[in-house]
Amino acid sequence: MTILTRLEQWKERGIVSxxxxxxxxxxxxxxxFSLFLELNVLLxxxxxxxxxxxxxxxxxxxxxxxxxxxxxxxxxxxxxxFWYCFSRAPAWSAEETRSPSLVFDYxxxxxxxxxxxxxxxxxxxxxxxxxxxxxxLLATAxxxxxxxxxxxxxxxLSLALSSLAGWFGLTISHWPSHQDAAYRQYxxxxxxxxxxxxxxxxxxxxxxxxxxTYLNIAANVLFWAVLSGVFKSQGYGLWLLALLAxxxxxxxxxxxxxxxxxxxxxxxxxxxxxSSILVRDMHxxxxxxxxxxxxxxxxxxMLVLIARRFGRES
Amino acid sequence: xxxYTASEEEALRARNLIKDWAGEGFLTDAQYQRLEQETVCxxxxxxxxxxxxxxxxxxxxxxxxxxxxxxxILTHPAIQTTGIFLMIFAAVSYASAEFAVARARLYRYGxxxxxxxxxxxxxxxxxxLVFFEGRPxxxxxxxxEFLVPAAGAxxxxxxxxxxxxxxxxxxxxxxxxxxxxxxxxxxxAQHLIVAALYAAGLSAVAAVRAGHRxxxxxxxxxxxxxxxxxxxxxxxxxxxxxxxxxxxLGGTPPTTEFSRPLYWTTWVLxxxxxxxxxxxxxxxxxxxxxxxxxxxxxxxxxTNKPYLGWPRHSWDPMLLGALMIGVGxxxxxxxxxxxxxxxHGFTTHRLSxxxxxxxxxxxxxxxxxASESITPPQTSSPEFRFGGGDSGGGGASxxx
Numbered sequence: 001m002t003i004l005t006r007l008e009q010w011k012e013r014g015i016v017s018x019x020x021x022x023x024x025x026x027x028x029x030x031x032x033f034s035l036f037l038e039l040n041v042l043l044x045x046x047x048x049x050x051x052x053x054x055x056x057x058x059x060x061x062x063x064x065x066x067x068x069x070x071x072x073x074x075x076x077x078x079x080x081x082f083w084y085c086f087s088r089a090p091a092w093s094a095e096e097t098r099s100p101s102l103v104f105d106y107x108x109x110x111x112x113x114x115x116x117x118x119x120x121x122x123x124x125x126x127x128x129x130x131x132x133x134x135x136x137l138l139a140t141a142x143x144x145x146x147x148x149x150x151x152x153x154x155x156x157l158s159l160a161l162s163s164l165a166g167w168f169g170l171t172i173s174h175w176p177s178h179q180d181a182a183y184r185q186y187x188x189x190x191x192x193x194x195x196x197x198x199x200x201x202x203x204x205x206x207x208x209x210x211x212x213t214y215l216n217i218a219a220n221v222l223f224w225a226v227l228s229g230v231f232k233s234q235g236y237g238l239w240l241l242a243l244l245a246x247x248x249x250x251x252x253x254x255x256x257x258x259x260x261x262x263x264x265x266x267x268x269x270x271x272x273x274x275s276s277i278l279v280r281d282m283h284x285x286x287x288x289x290x291x292x293x294x295x296x297x298x299x300x301x302m303l304v305l306i307a308r309r310f311g312r313e314s
Numbered sequence: 315x316x317x318y319t320a321s322e323e324e325a326l327r328a329r330n331l332i333k334d335w336a337g338e339g340f341l342t343d344a345q346y347q348r349l350e351q352e353t354v355c356x357x358x359x360x361x362x363x364x365x366x367x368x369x370x371x372x373x374x375x376x377x378x379x380x381x382x383x384x385x386x387i388l389t390h391p392a393i394q395t396t397g398i399f400l401m402i403f404a405a406v407s408y409a410s411a412e413f414a415v416a417r418a419r420l421y422r423y424g425x426x427x428x429x430x431x432x433x434x435x436x437x438x439x440x441x442x443l444v445f446f447e448g449r450p451x452x453x454x455x456x457x458x459e460f461l462v463p464a465a466g467a468x469x470x471x472x473x474x475x476x477x478x479x480x481x482x483x484x485x486x487x488x489x490x491x492x493x494x495x496x497x498x499x500x501x502x503a504q505h506l507i508v509a510a511l512y513a514a515g516l517s518a519v520a521a522v523r524a525g526h527r528x529x530x531x532x533x534x535x536x537x538x539x540x541x542x543x544x545x546x547x548x549x550x551x552x553x554x555x556x557x558x559x560x561x562x563l564g565g566t567p568p569t570t571e572f573s574r575p576l577y578w579t580t581w582v583l584x585x586x587x588x589x590x591x592x593x594x595x596x597x598x599x600x601x602x603x604x605x606x607x608x609x610x611x612x613x614x615x616x617t618n619k620p621y622l623g624w625p626r627h628s629w630d631p632m633l634l635g636a637l638m639i640g641v642g643x644x645x646x647x648x649x650x651x652x653x654x655x656x657x658h659g660f661t662t663h664r665l666s667x668x669x670x671x672x673x674x675x676x677x678x679x680x681x682x683x684a685s686e687s688i689t690p691p692q693t694s695s696p697e698f699r700f701g702g703g704d705s706g707g708g709g710a711s712x713x714x
Binding site: 001002003004006010015016020023024027028029030031032033034035036037038039040042043045046047048049050051052053054056057059060061102103106154155157158212213260261263264267268271285286289290292293296297299300303304306307308 | 321324327328331335340341345348349352353358360361362363364366367368370371372374375377378379381382385386423425528529530599601604605608612628629630631632633634635636637638639641642643645646649656659660661662663664665666669672673674677
């Protein structure tokens with residue numbers, strides 16, 4: 001029985017009204033067909049390509065174009081973007097706010113990226129901050145947080161969080177070459193600050209729907225940092241305890257809030273960390289393979305029980 | 315032929331739709347509760363995260379169990395013996411997947427999917443070891459060695475048909491990429507054979523799909539058709555910059571040996587195909603085909619200059635970005651100006667909660683990726699220069 005037949009039956013039995021039937025049957029047939037997602041992806045990709053080309057062009061032609069022309073163009077773009085956003089934004093609300101239009105979010109995103117390009121250009125040409133990039137990243141993060149909360153924009157929130165990560169000195173690409181204690185500590189500090197700030201802001205009712213973005217980034221940075229400690233050849237005991245604590249917290253949060261990405265983090269990161277410690281002293285291939293069979297089965301059983309109890313459907 | 319009955323899959327589809335409609339306010343809570351009872355189904359599902367983790371752990375179990383078997387029971391076996399046992403394990407894995415569906419009623423649960431995937435992998439490796447004595451792939455392979463990817467493609471297609479897993483269809487297409495290398499050394503012929511096989515698949519899918527426009531099978535065929543269109547496009551676009559992708563998928567290595575007529579025919583085709591695909595997608599209101607048409611159009615714009623032998627310029631991405639933004643704005647404005655924001659059955663209004671969920675997931679994922687480009691510059695470096703401009707953190711720390 002197709003959905004159209006079901007809808008017909010539901011209408012005949014009075015479960016849905018004739019108007020609802022007409023609307024829902026139309027939606028089932030793709031009438032109307034929404035291009036909302038496609039247009040969003042097109043605009044996002046367009047903004048990214050545009051800014052990439054802008055950066056490349058400035059790189060290649062900055063000497064020929066001259067500082068005045070480059071800065072004038074960038075400043076005009078920046079002013080136009082922010083004028084558009086501030087002039088068209090609805091009144092601020094702590095709750096989730098719908099964008100006034102489809103393009104609004106991407107104009108803001110373009111403005112944010114242009115701001116970064118311009119500031120980087122100024123700093124590199126004129127050394128205003130005398131190479132103190134830390135302040136620059138912190139100020140940029142602050143601006144992006146303001147814009148994200150003012151205009152309710154998750155893309156700019158992501159930029160703010162990654163700029164803040166930059167201020168803490170974190171970058172995924174440099175991780176393998178920065179396995180030192182200081183790098184780990186900064187990562188843990190960052191994830192704790194981001195996680196706690198996200199929870200506090202949610203409790204205060206300030207854009208509570210942003211919490212997921214905060215926690216997903218914080219959880220991944222935290223788990224990477226703790227895992228890098230667990231992988232140490234010596235003195236990993238405390239890191240193992242920290243990993244178990246983080247897994248417990250992630251699991252509890254995921255089950256309590258029905259956010260199963262956190263259950264998945266706990267299972268995968270926890271399994272990798274614990275297995276790395278247990279397997280490192282095993283020298284028998286049979287023992288190692290047996291370990292993976294037995295623990296794999298145990299994990300599947302545990303996850304199936306969780307799925308049955310908590311996560312029937314997405 | 316399918317592991318689930320049509321009524322079960324229609325019930326699941328109906329459940330998904332009413333959940334979405336209730337989330338968008340098209341149904342009241344009371345109606346949603348009532349309709350949920352009307353669409354009860356005994357298939358066992360889980361959410362995407364647990365599904366992925368269950369898939370991963372099932373792969374670990376199966377891989378470790380097979381390795382343990384060879385380590386403990388069958389130490390130092392002959393290559394053919396190993397191959398025979400791998401084929402037996404393929405059968406056991408497949409039977410386990412069937413059992414998991416028939417008895418445990420698992421539906422896209424991760425476990426049965428991993429078992430089915432393992433069965434294809436074991437079958438291909440086993441066949442290679444049994445029939446071709448473990449010869450690795452080489453530029454001059456055994457003439458019958460094409461049977462291995464052919465078997466992989468057929469097994470993947472069977473799993474796609476039986477369990478409805480879209481990535482099994484993608485796997486079958488990747489196996490097809492390995493076929494022509496066994497038949498001819500001409501790269502031009504290999505491209506044409508792959509394109510012809512995909513085109514044959516497309517004809518079959520399009521013919522079968524026509525009778526399932528509003529059934530649960532429509533999405534399955536839609537994804538298959540979209541993948542085939544993309545495959546055909548990638549097969550006929552001879553631009554070397556796409557060879558990286560083709561090589562990554564195991565296809566033909568980069569080459570410049572193409573004849574001029576073939577080269578320029580494919581150049582015409584890469585301009586003709588995207589509008590044709592887009593038109594078909596829009597006419598059928600098919601989201602996946604529309605997406606592939608748009609991707610192909612962007613790829614054509616990106617590869618056109620190298621195709622013609624023209625130099626790239628630093629402002630090319632800007633122009634591409636401006637074009638994409640412009641097209642987006644024009645479409646939005648045109649649709650918004652229609653009565654009720656609808657023209658020819660299309661609208662820019664969000665009608666499904668799934669769109670919002672995709673946007674939220676995308677924003678969070680981009681946040682993770684963006685942190686990659688937040689690299690504080692090495693201020694001590696005397697050669698620090700201005701250049702780049704990354705997206706993460708707005709490229710705040712990138713050099714120029």
